[in-house]
Structures are given as structure tokens and as C-alpha cells.
Amino acid sequence: MSHTDHILVVDDDRDIRQMVGDYLRKNGLRVSLAADGREMKAALDTSDVDLVVLDVMMPGEDGLTLCRNLRAGKHRAVPVVLLTARDDETDRIIGLEMGADDYVTKPFSSRELLARINAVIRRTRMLPPNLQVSEAARLIAFGQWRLDTSSRHLLDEDGTAYPLSGAEFRLLRVFVDHPQRVLSRDQLLNLTQGRDAELFDRSIDLLVSRLRQRLGDAAKEQAYIKTVRSEGYVFCQPVVLVGDPA
Amino acid sequence: MSTLAAPRRQWHWQWLPRTLGMRLLLILAAGLLLAHALSFALLFYERAMATRGMMLAGMEQDVPLSVALLERLSPAERAEWLPQLQRRTYRYLLRPAQAGTPLASDRARQVTALIDRSLGHRYALRPRAVSARPERYEVELTLGDGQPLTLEVTPSLLPIARWLPWVLAAQVALLLACVWLAVRLATRPLVQLADAAERLDPAGASVAMPQDGPLEVAQAARALNQLQARVSAHVSERMQILAAISHDLQTPITRLRLRIEAMDEGDVQARLLADVGQLGQLVREGIQYARSANVTLGPAVRLDLPAFLGSLVDDYQDMGKPVQLGAVAPVALQTHPQVLRRIVQNLIDNALAYAGNAEASVRVDSAGMVCIDVLDNGPGIPEASLDAVLQPFHRLESSRGRDTGGTGLGLAIAQQLTQALGGRLRLANRDGGGLRATVELHAANAVRPLAG
Numbered sequence: 001m002s003h004t005d006h007i008l009v010v011d012d013d014r015d016i017r018q019m020v021g022d023y024l025r026k027n028g029l030r031v032s033l034a035a036d037g038r039e040m041k042a043a044l045d046t047s048d049v050d051l052v053v054l055d056v057m058m059p060g061e062d063g064l065t066l067c068r069n070l071r072a073g074k075h076r077a078v079p080v081v082l083l084t085a086r087d088d089e090t091d092r093i094i095g096l097e098m099g100a101d102d103y104v105t106k107p108f109s110s111r112e113l114l115a116r117i118n119a120v121i122r123r124t125r126m127l128p129p130n131l132q133v134s135e136a137a138r139l140i141a142f143g144q145w146r147l148d149t150s151s152r153h154l155l156d157e158d159g160t161a162y163p164l165s166g167a168e169f170r171l172l173r174v175f176v177d178h179p180q181r182v183l184s185r186d187q188l189l190n191l192t193q194g195r196d197a198e199l200f201d202r203s204i205d206l207l208v209s210r211l212r213q214r215l216g217d218a219a220k221e222q223a224y225i226k227t228v229r230s231e232g233y234v235f236c237q238p239v240v241l242v243g244d245p246a
Numbered sequence: 247m248s249t250l251a252a253p254r255r256q257w258h259w260q261w262l263p264r265t266l267g268m269r270l271l272l273i274l275a276a277g278l279l280l281a282h283a284l285s286f287a288l289l290f291y292e293r294a295m296a297t298r299g300m301m302l303a304g305m306e307q308d309v310p311l312s313v314a315l316l317e318r319l320s321p322a323e324r325a326e327w328l329p330q331l332q333r334r335t336y337r338y339l340l341r342p343a344q345a346g347t348p349l350a351s352d353r354a355r356q357v358t359a360l361i362d363r364s365l366g367h368r369y370a371l372r373p374r375a376v377s378a379r380p381e382r383y384e385v386e387l388t389l390g391d392g393q394p395l396t397l398e399v400t401p402s403l404l405p406i407a408r409w410l411p412w413v414l415a416a417q418v419a420l421l422l423a424c425v426w427l428a429v430r431l432a433t434r435p436l437v438q439l440a441d442a443a444e445r446l447d448p449a450g451a452s453v454a455m456p457q458d459g460p461l462e463v464a465q466a467a468r469a470l471n472q473l474q475a476r477v478s479a480h481v482s483e484r485m486q487i488l489a490a491i492s493h494d495l496q497t498p499i500t501r502l503r504l505r506i507e508a509m510d511e512g513d514v515q516a517r518l519l520a521d522v523g524q525l526g527q528l529v530r531e532g533i534q535y536a537r538s539a540n541v542t543l544g545p546a547v548r549l550d551l552p553a554f555l556g557s558l559v560d561d562y563q564d565m566g567k568p569v570q571l572g573a574v575a576p577v578a579l580q581t582h583p584q585v586l587r588r589i590v591q592n593l594i595d596n597a598l599a600y601a602g603n604a605e606a607s608v609r610v611d612s613a614g615m616v617c618i619d620v621l622d623n624g625p626g627i628p629e630a631s632l633d634a635v636l637q638p639f640h641r642l643e644s645s646r647g648r649d650t651g652g653t654g655l656g657l658a659i660a661q662q663l664t665q666a667l668g669g670r671l672r673l674a675n676r677d678g679g680g681l682r683a684t685v686e687l688h689a690a691n692a693v694r695p696l697a698g
Contacts, residue, residue: 013500013501015504016500016501019504019508020504023504085496106499106500107496107499107502107503107526109507109519110504111507151547151584153583160549161548161550161553161583162553163549163550163553163583165558165561166564167564168557210560
């Protein structure tokens with residue numbers, strides 16, 4: 001690939017900014033640095049940025065606000081990886097609701113950050129979501145289920161929550177982002193790869209059968225996920241974005 | 247704990263009921279009933295005395311009149327007059343007295359003496375007791391013309407009105423009801439106070455006690471509320487300090503980590519990374535612990551527990567960790583999935599750190615509590631330390647915690663969060679070795695999902 005991905009690192013701490021920048025450059029990426037929201041906007045306006053690494057805890061406009069503004073502005077398509085200070089479910093949820101694509105918890109390792117950056121870029125480039133808006137939608141309805149994208153569980157018609165494992169959620173998310181479209185095993189594998197710490201040793205076939213079980217989708221009927229011989233899988237239910245849970 | 251001998255009770259009033267309310271009720275009711283009974287006995291005695299006085303006074307005037315009248319009448323006319331001379335407690339008969347026995351009671355002798363006196367000692371009286379119960383005696387005298395006249399006396403109290411026993415019963419019932427009310431009034435605030443003290447959460451999440459009611463109770467409630475406010479202020483200050491320190495440490499630790507990673511790879515770098523990793527975990531868990539005391543729960547959802555545990559175990563298995571899913575009862579629970587997830591994760595992490603394996607299961611116990619068990623096959627925890635390990639920063643002396651990187655906060659966080667969910671965290675050693683950590687949650691809002 002002749003294209004070198006351009007990463008914009010936004011962090012108010014000069015040392016962290018520079019060290020992250022050095023590491024990413026060493027690994028073949030083009031890097032710009034910004035100390036605050038103003039510098040970030042300037043960098044976005046003057047050059048093509050492929051991904052923003054954004055620190056949440058910053059004086060003045062914090063990362064979450066910047067992320068939300070970014071999603072509302074003309075650079076809304078640029079993926080964002082947040083650097084959060086707190087490893088907490090609610091922070092993660094808020095971050096993802098603000099439109100971030102992924103997050104890394106401080107103190108993070110540069111290797112982990114690089115893996116996240118690569119995964120997000122791969123995901124957005126390889127298979128742009130059909131439903132761009134689904135990033136912002138909290139609830140996605142299909143068949144008799146609703147998927148809560150921030151709490152990562154399925155809701156049945158009575159509102160009972162059925163949590164999904166990380167891998168199942170990622171797989172289902174790829175499916176509902178690309179309904180009625182045949183996805184190959186390789187594509188699915190790439191798109192559902194988790195955090196680098198995860199030894200993802202399950203084959204896609206096994207994961208699909210697990211997901212079918214969670215959905216109550218009998219292997220014979222295949223009401224949700226159909227197997228396409230020698231090609232892969234297709235999600236065959238129409239998908240509706242619902243917004244906030246009632 | 248259960249091996250501690252209960253203190254031997256010193257007092258002998260074992261038969262007294264245990265609750266203050268029942269005791270008060272018993273004492274007051276007994277006293278009031280006794281007093282009531284006594285006053286009624288007095289009333290009846292006085293009534294008996296009065297009736298007798300009336301009877302005697304009546305007799306004193308009536309008997310000489312009747313006898314004089316009968317003396318005047320011809321023997322043939324006497325029988326006609328007898329019914330008119332009859333009184334409630336005595337009547338006249340024109341026949342000799344029955345054989346009977348000599349008078350037994352003082353009262354009868356008194357009455358006889360009175361009759362004798364009223365007749366001016368002009369007749370020879372032959373009193374005979376005819377029946378002892380009901381008391382009846384006859385006093386015979388001979389009229390001037392030789393006809394025998396017998397005065398039959400049946401002393402009796404005025405009959406009691408039919409409604410009187412009912413009124414009495416109603417009175418007693420009213421009395422008991424008042425006593426019960428009074429006791430309730432006195433003890434209920436005490437019970438509420440005890441309840442509130444029990445629920446008192448040093449983290450300050452508990453509700454303040456209502457400061458109304460009787461003056462003494464309001465005072466106690468106020469004192470308790472103030473105590474709670476002081477304790478919770480103290481606790482939250484400590485938590486804030488912990489959170490602030492932990493939070494401010496994150497940026498330098500991040501810098502440290504990035505610097506070490508930029509070093510040449512080697513043995514020293516690996517060790518430094520391990521150290522900084524431990525430091526980072528400590529800070530992370532410090533923040534978590536500080537926040538767990540005052541966790542914001544958000545809206546609750548009905549959570550399918552088999553799916554919940556299944557997804558959690560799958561996540562561990564996907565990371566290559568030896569975590570198994572045990573028996574899962576088909577239970578759903580109204581709860582906060584994020585918080586519950588953190589609790590179970592911490593328990594599993596603890597099992598993995600100390601035993602290297604974990605098994606998670608869910609059941610409903612005999613008391614109807616929903617129990618999530620995390621089991622391991624590790625060395626367990628000495629019985630004496632079972633409570634202590636739930637304290638923050640506590641670590642077993644012999645622990646391999648250092649190697650495993652435990653911070654000693656995982657269980658304390660799980661404990662705090664379980665309390666926030668209104669549940670309880672219990673640790674117990676398993677019979678075959680290993681530890682059983684159980685999250686007990688109230689099943690009040692547990693629902694069985696449809697089968698299938």
C-alpha cells in the first residue's frame with residue numbers, strides 16, 4: 001500500500017503526545033500532534049486525517065465534547081479512538097455514545113494503542129457500514145430482538161436483557177451494519193477481531209453458531225443468519241434503528 | 247463465627263416473650279385486667295351488702311305488718327292474702343316449717359333475730375335451714391288462733407341485667423385494644439430506629455430517618471441521622487482523596503509506561519513494564535474502589551442470568567482463561583447489568599489469581615435468594631480470614647498475591663458493589679477444597695422467563 005495512514009494525536013500532556021507520536025511513526029504511520037481542541041480543528045482542516053486519537057481528560061474542551069462536535073461537523077467520517085482515564089463501563093458507554101469508534105484506557109501500552117488504531121482503520125476501510133447512523137443509534141431492532149449497542153445486550157419483546165460476549169457483540173454488530181449482504185469468513189474474522197489481549201481462537205463458524213443460539217435461531221430455519229455455501233454468511237432480517245430505549 | 251458460644255442468660259424469666267412490645271403488652275394487660283377484676287369484685291360486694299340492707303330494712307317494717315294482718319284475718323281469708331304479702335326474697339306459708347336443720351349461717355340467724363325483734367318478741371320462732379344452696383330457710387311461728395305460719399326466706403342478689411356481661415367483655419376488649427395501641431406506639435419507632443440503623447450505609451447512600459413521631463424517638467432519629475451524616479462525610483472524603491490520588495497518578499504512570507516501552511527491549515525493560523503494570527492496576531482498582539462506595543446505578547433492566555453468565559464466561563474463554571460455566575437456573579432479575587458484571591468479573595479474576603481456574607453458576611436457594619456462585623479449586627481462605635479479605639488492601643500473609651499481581655481490592659470492590667445492589671457477598675471454603683464466592687441477590691424482583 002502506497003497510502004500511509006495519517007493519525008492525529010490530541011493530548012494536553014506534551015510528553016505523552018510526543019511519545020505516542022514517536023511510536024506510531026516508528027511503526028510506519030504519519031503523525032500530527034495537537035495539544036487541544038483548537039489545534040485539533042486546525043489540523044483536521046488543513047490535512048487529510050485518517051484517524052484521531054483523542055484524550056478525554058483535557059482542560060477546557062474535554063475529549064468527549066470534542067468527539068461529539070467532530071461527529072456533528074464536516075469531519076464526521078473520521079474515526080476516533082479515545083484515551084480514557086477510567087476503566088469503567090459507564091465511561092465506555094458515554095464514549096461510544098459520543099461517537100467514538102473505540103477507546104484505550106490509561107495507562108495504556110503503545111502496542112495496544114497501535115493495535116486499536118489498526119483495527120479501527122481496517123474496519124472502516126474494509127467495509128464501510130451501510131448504516132452510518134447506526135454508530136449513533138442506541139437501539140437497533142430486527143426480528144423479535146432489539147440490540148442495545150452501548151450496553152451490549154439483546155432485548156427481547158418483554159424488555160429482558162440477554163448480554164452478549166464481546167466477540168458475539170462484534171459479530172452481530174457487523175451483521176446488523178450490513179444486512180442482506182454476504183460476508184465472507186475472512187471479512188468477518190477481520191471485522192470482529194477484539195482487543196489485542198484477546199486470543200481470538202474461535203473460528204467464525206463456531207462464533208456464528210453461538211450467536212444463532214443466543215438469538216434463538218434454529219440452525220435449520222436460519223431466520224437471522226443464513227449460511228451461504230462456500231461464500232460465508234448473510235444477515236437476512238430487515239434492520240431498523242430505534243434510537244433510545246423506551 | 248457460629249462456633250462462638252452464646253452468652254448464658256443470667257435471668258430466670260425465660261418464659262417472658264422476647265420482644266419488648268410483647269412484654270409491655272403482657273405486663274400492662276395483666277395489670278389492667280387484675281385491677282378491673284378487683285374493682286368489679288368490690289362493686290359486687292357493695293351491691294350484695296346494699297341489697298341485704300334493703301332486704302333487712304324492708305323486713306323490719308313489713309313482717310310485723312303482715313303478721314298483724316294475718317292475725318286479724320279469719321283463717322279462711324288468710325290464704326287469699328298470702329300472694330299479696332309475698333316479697334322478692336320471702337313469702338308466707340300457712341304450714342309448719344319443714345324439718346330441716348338448725349340454722350347454719352350467721353346471716354340467717356341475724357335475719358331471724360331481726361324478725362323476732364320486729365315482732366316485739368311476742369312469738370316463739372322456730373327457724374330451720376331447708377336448703378344450703380340456694381340458701382333457703384324457714385321461720386315458723388304460731389298465730390294467735392293456733393295456725394302455724396312459716397316465713398320462707400330465699401336471700402338472693404338482685405338479678406344481674408343481661409347486658410351487663412357483654413358490656414363487661416366490651417370494656418375489657420377496649421382496654422386490651424388501648425394497651426395494644428399504646429405498646430405499638432411506644433415500640434414501633436424503636437423498631438424503625440433499629441431498622442434504619444441496620445440499613446445505615448456509611449457511604450451515605452441510605453435514606454435519612456424520618457425525624458417525626460414522639461419527642462424521644464425524634465431525638466434519637468436526629469442523633470442517628472447526624473451520626474450517619476458525619477460518618478458518610480468522613481467516608482466520602484477518604485474516597486475522594488483515594489480517587490484524586492489514583493486519578494492524578496494515571497498521567498505520570500502513562501508517561502512512565504511509554505518511556506519504558508521506548509527503551510531497548512531486554513530483561514530490565516520487561517521487569518520495569520511488569521512493575522508499571524502493577525502500579526497501573528493498583529491505581530485502576532483504587533479508583534474503582536473509591537467509586538464503588540458511591541456507584542451510580544442508572545436504570546435497572548430485567549437481566550437473563552444464564553445469558554449474562556454465559557456471555558461473561560465466553561469472554562474469559564475467548565481470552566484463553568480456564569473459566570467454566572456450571573449449572574444455570576433459568577432466572578431473570580431486575581438489576582444493573584454493568585455493576586453485576588463488575589462484581590462477577592472481580593470474583594472470577596480473584597479465583598483465577600489464587601486458584602488458576604473458576605466456575606460460575608447461578609441457582610435459587612431455599613430462601614428464594616438468587617445466588618451467583620464463583621467456585622475455584624484453589625487453597626481457599628483460612629476460616630478466620632474470610633471476613634478480613636473483604637476489607638480493602640487486605641491480603642493473606644501466605645498469599646501468592648505478589649506474583650499474581652492482585653491488589654487486594656478486587657473482593658472489596660465486589661463487596662461494595664454487591665451492597666449497592668442490595669445484596670450480600672459471602673465467602674466460604676468448599677468441602678473438597680477451594681473457595682466459593684456467592685453473590686446473594688434479593689429475588690423479590692426475580693422472574694422466571696418463559697421456558698424454552
